[in-house]
Amino acid sequence: MTNNLLATIASPADLRRLSRADLRTLCDELRQYVLHSVSKTGGHLSSNLGTVELTVALHYVFNTPYDRIVWDVGHQTYPHKVLTGRREQMATLRMYGGLAGFPKRDESEYDAFGTAHSSTSISAVLGMAHAAKLKGENRKAVAVIGDGAMTGGMAFEAMNNAGVSMADMLVILNDNDMSISPPVGALNRYFARLMSGKFYSKAREGAKSVLKNTPLYEFARRFEEHTKGMVVPGTIFEEFGLNYVGPIDGHDLDSLIPTLENLRDAKGPQFLHVVTRKGMGYKLAEADPVNYHGPGKFDVAVGLQKPATPPKQTFAEVFGSWLCDMAEADKRLIGITPAMCGGSGMTEFEKRFPERYHDVGIAEQHAVTFAAGLACEGLKPVVAIYSTFLQRGYDQLIHDVALQNLPVVFALDRAGIVGADGPTHCGAYDIAFIRCVPNMSLLTPADERETRRALSSAFAQEHPVGVRYPRGAGAGVKPEADLETLEWGKGEKRREGRRIALLAFGPLLYPALQAAEKLDATVVNMRFVKPLDVELVLEMARTHEALVTLEEGSIMGGAGSAVLEALAAAGVQVPLLQLGLPDRYIEHGDPVRLMHECGLDAEGIEQSVRRRFGPSLAVVRSTSTTAVNG
Numbered sequence: 001m002t003n004n005l006l007a008t009i010a011s012p013a014d015l016r017r018l019s020r021a022d023l024r025t026l027c028d029e030l031r032q033y034v035l036h037s038v039s040k041t042g043g044h045l046s047s048n049l050g051t052v053e054l055t056v057a058l059h060y061v062f063n064t065p066y067d068r069i070v071w072d073v074g075h076q077t078y079p080h081k082v083l084t085g086r087r088e089q090m091a092t093l094r095m096y097g098g099l100a101g102f103p104k105r106d107e108s109e110y111d112a113f114g115t116a117h118s119s120t121s122i123s124a125v126l127g128m129a130h131a132a133k134l135k136g137e138n139r140k141a142v143a144v145i146g147d148g149a150m151t152g153g154m155a156f157e158a159m160n161n162a163g164v165s166m167a168d169m170l171v172i173l174n175d176n177d178m179s180i181s182p183p184v185g186a187l188n189r190y191f192a193r194l195m196s197g198k199f200y201s202k203a204r205e206g207a208k209s210v211l212k213n214t215p216l217y218e219f220a221r222r223f224e225e226h227t228k229g230m231v232v233p234g235t236i237f238e239e240f241g242l243n244y245v246g247p248i249d250g251h252d253l254d255s256l257i258p259t260l261e262n263l264r265d266a267k268g269p270q271f272l273h274v275v276t277r278k279g280m281g282y283k284l285a286e287a288d289p290v291n292y293h294g295p296g297k298f299d300v301a302v303g304l305q306k307p308a309t310p311p312k313q314t315f316a317e318v319f320g321s322w323l324c325d326m327a328e329a330d331k332r333l334i335g336i337t338p339a340m341c342g343g344s345g346m347t348e349f350e351k352r353f354p355e356r357y358h359d360v361g362i363a364e365q366h367a368v369t370f371a372a373g374l375a376c377e378g379l380k381p382v383v384a385i386y387s388t389f390l391q392r393g394y395d396q397l398i399h400d401v402a403l404q405n406l407p408v409v410f411a412l413d414r415a416g417i418v419g420a421d422g423p424t425h426c427g428a429y430d431i432a433f434i435r436c437v438p439n440m441s442l443l444t445p446a447d448e449r450e451t452r453r454a455l456s457s458a459f460a461q462e463h464p465v466g467v468r469y470p471r472g473a474g475a476g477v478k479p480e481a482d483l484e485t486l487e488w489g490k491g492e493k494r495r496e497g498r499r500i501a502l503l504a505f506g507p508l509l510y511p512a513l514q515a516a517e518k519l520d521a522t523v524v525n526m527r528f529v530k531p532l533d534v535e536l537v538l539e540m541a542r543t544h545e546a547l548v549t550l551e552e553g554s555i556m557g558g559a560g561s562a563v564l565e566a567l568a569a570a571g572v573q574v575p576l577l578q579l580g581l582p583d584r585y586i587e588h589g590d591p592v593r594l595m596h597e598c599g600l601d602a603e604g605i606e607q608s609v610r611r612r613f614g615p616s617l618a619v620v621r622s623t624s625t626t627a628v629n630g
């Protein structure tokens with residue numbers, strides 16, 4: 001398809017000049033552009049194909065960027081980026097120095113609010129609407145939130161506030177009947193009921209509705225048959241005080257544009273329910289929105305293919321296989337995911353242990369406290385959660401789990417640099433925020449085999465334990481099929497050297513071993529951040545001229561700080577270099593490059609050590625303990 005029309009759109013002002021017929025053509029070109037562009041870069045595909053018409057309609061009706069659009073999660077903003085002057089840059093999407101995969105205020109004035117962690121949009125828009133009122137500005141504020149993101153508690157906290165605020169704002173629920181995985185929970189059923197009561201009856205009459213023959217439509221039809229004669233109550237959103245409109249077909253510009261025009265001029269908080277199809281317009285993605293949620297590069301003509309050689313086993317897969325084996329061995333195990341089944345490696349567990357599998361929706365806070373409740377009753381919950389998303393459940397971790405010393409295992413995936421998703425998803429802080437919590441332990445296994453053992457060790461404890469491991473694959477050390485544990489609280493010496501000891505927490509052990517060859521250094525696999533192997537740390541301090549700590553986490557408050565505290569407590573003075581993530585956000589890009597930039601590959605480790613201790617490593621024992629950030 002040619003991009004004749006799309007190429008003329010430098011900004012939304014250009015599309016506002018188009019006729020309705022041209023807008024339709026623009027949508028077709030835009031959809032193809034996004035599809036082909038993502039096929040070359042990888043990225044969040046299906047959600048973007050589903051929001052093409054909504055994006056065009058919003059920029060057509062609203063006076064952006066003066067009017068604010070806040071995209072919840074923000075993974076569906078590629079059409080928005082293309083229409084707001086970033087078309088050419090789509091070739092750099094999620095690459096180092098290129099376009100971000102999410103909205104970013106410093107990337108474009110059209111990105112009104114930075115998002116990526118879900119369910120924040122309504123709060124942000126309410127704030128913007130209030131600000132506009134106070135400042136006497138007539139700007140509009142719109143939140144676009146998916147049915148998955150709507151399951152997050154923050155969305156309801158915001159509506160609870162918005163409903164009594166009289167703020168002029170619009171919430172658009174983009175209901176595609178999908179989260180990353182199929183949607184879960186009572187709210188999802190409720191949306192289907194709304195479909196059944198209103199939209200379905202309209203779609204049934206309108207023969208050309210694109211939603212006919214969709215699974216949602218079919219569900220609504222069956223639901224309607226089931227509930228014939230029942231009274232459809234006022235919507236929950238009306239009860240919250242928002243004026244509910246919909247559901248309408250989110251691919252039909254003739255429905256979208258007049259409805260948005262009406263709502264734009266309405267007073268008070270408005271709510272529009274829009275129904276779309278995830279993957280719309282690309283048959284393979286429509287049929288398999290889960291695998292096309294965030295694919296890598298692919299050929300549009302053939303779609304996603306199995307790689308010719310099987311890829312290395314990921315840490316998430318190691319976790320998934322351990323979970324099944326441990327569940328087999330211990331009937332008390334319960335697996336919990338806040339809406340990240342596939343990413344967390346739980347697909348097989350869901351199939352084999354459906355009664356012990358819980359996808360609780362995008363509800364990290366609830367996931368943690370739910371686990372606490374289970375643990376109170378003698379069960380053994382394992383919360384599989386990305387490091388970055390546990391930030392949402394931090395109070396629950398302290399107040400509900402750790403304070404009551406409940407045996408919950410936190411399988412912390414995506415700990416450290418994540419690559420293409422960038423700073424919003426970087427697992428930089430878990431070491432710092434977990435190690436200060438009493439009763440908690442935290443393990444940092446170095447490779448696949450040790451991850452499995454660390455999980456078994458965590459599961460064997462009677463107190464809360466986190467096990468952190470990164471995105472993707474590691475050194476490739478094949479795990480044994482057993483459920484052996486590690487010696488609790490003990491690190492291991494992996495290489496003997498002379499003047500300097502490298503204390504590695506996690507997979508940085510491997511680049512540390514490489515660097516040590518050039519530095520003639522001792523290398524220790526610390527394994528535990530908490531309890532820290534203080535005895536081993538003190539031995540290293542006694543027998544070496546200097547120590548270096550390594551962690552894929554924030555230096556501030558991290559594992560190196562734990563070592564420093566242990567040395568100080570013992571009154572031991574030794575020069576200490578802390579290597580880890582610096583006090584800045586790590587941007588998106590190739591993880592290998594990012595690790596290099598942070599000085600966390602073998603070369604960087606060697607250079608930092610030489611820089612700190614001199615080219616000849618002639619360490620002079622200082623009179624005080626000093627910490628030096630890498």
Ligand SMILES: Cc1ncc(C[n+]2csc(CCOP(=O)(O)OP(=O)(O)O)c2C)c(N)n1
Nearest residue numbers: 047116117118146147148149178179180339
């Ligand atoms: C707090 C938080 N938890 C989990 C995620 C991971 N996540 C990203 S998109 C998504 C599903 C969102 O579903 P929905 O809002 O319906 O959007 P759709 O993908 O269907 O367009 C999830 C779980 C996240 N971004 N933020």
Ligand SMILES: CC(=O)[C@@H](O)[C@H](O)COP(=O)(O)O
Nearest residue numbers: 073075116294343414421471
């Ligand atoms: C938008 C979002 O939060 C998820 O889709 C995330 O990008 C998934 O990350 P992984 O690819 O690491 O599972």
Ligand SMILES: [Mg+2]
Nearest residue numbers: 146147148178
């Ligand atoms: Mg959805």
